[in-house]
Amino acid sequence: VLNDIIFSLADWSKVNANASGCDHVTAKPVEITDEKQNKYFKWGQEKFAYDVLASDKIGPRRPLDPMYHTLCKNLSYDDIKLSASIVIIYHNEALSVLIRMINSILDRTPSEYLKEIVLFDDYSHDDCIIREKLLEYGLVEKWPLNKIINERSEKRNGLIRARMAAADLASGDVLIFLDSHCEVTERWIEPLLKTIQEDRKRVVLPVIDLINPMKFDYSQAMIAKMSFDWRLSFNWVYFPWEYFDIPEHNYQPFRQVIYLTLNKLVGQRTPMMSGGLFAIDKNYFYEMGGYDKGMEIWGGENIEMSLRIWLCGGSIVVHPCSRVGHLFRMRRPYQSKAGLDTNLYNTVRAAKVWFDEYQKYFYHRRPDALKMNVGDLTERLELKKKLGCKPFKWFIEEIDPSLKPKERLEDEL
Structure with a gap:
């Protein structure tokens, strides 16, 4: 083979x-x-x-033991009424990786919750076009092809615009965005849907486990929350090992903001989301303005969306009972626009829209951003006003106090 x-x-x-x-x-x-x-x-x-x-x-599928804590077995999901569209954007992805991902979704997602899988090829290179091969395998495997939307773009959009295009094809109550190199585990979708059903303005993340890029072994990751620094670099925030010596911390992180009973487990509150894997009510996604289509290719879109969710009335949680394996590649194998640092470009757009008087702390750490032209921001600023969003100062005080500036800038001394 x-x-x-x-x-x-x-x-x-x-x-x-x-x-x-x-x-x-x-x-x-x-x-x-x-x-x-x-x-x-x-x-x-x-x-x-x-x-x-x-x-x-x-091969096309592999067995994975349940990855969640044993307490999760006691949670009831009988009253879930929502359906989900799984949105997967891919650009140059190995056929075996994507097939195994789709099989894991079909094998481990109750059919009543799965509205469809939206596969969107963002203009893969000629030697990486696998759309017809996916269909061929689907016929062999007897996939429910009525639940699989398989589209290819005629131009390179980049992750951000491609996700918007693919979301427009979806018809489920909930959009679940997944990177194209993942494998879901047993009872992965129920905690996501149940949490959104309880509050449609919650954006819910699974715990992101690790798939090795060379050996492809699957390993559990520590439960963590996510944040960013004043360079707008994304950070994982971990706990010391002794934190998990207390049994309940393994299934209920952040007791100060989460309440647990045997029939209700709400995920941990996190300032940021990683961006690759999350679930959101479809109508809420569009009400909140989706992705910023003025951003380019990839980078920073997760920070911008996280700020918008928190500042404009929503919340972000990680549910410890939902676990999805993610293949962390050795590098980013595709190119950005020639001569453009898309991550910097996108984060400047985010800072200009959301940071208010705190923009100076970003520019102090990224002086190369000062002269960058990031296009027209009128639409996003009007969206901010329309949604009645809170000032960024509120985010620092209420959601992520670690961002509170600890030193004065030179022009303030």
């Missing part, structure tokens, strides 16, 4: 992950036996920034 996957999907569909020695704990490294495999391996490294041979060897 291995590098012949794209030519023999019917055979590859029968590959057993356990027989391949690729269980979720101790995946075996792949040995390259000939020049053909070596060429394929190097191509995968260039295009995807992970070991495509290792991914192919695992």
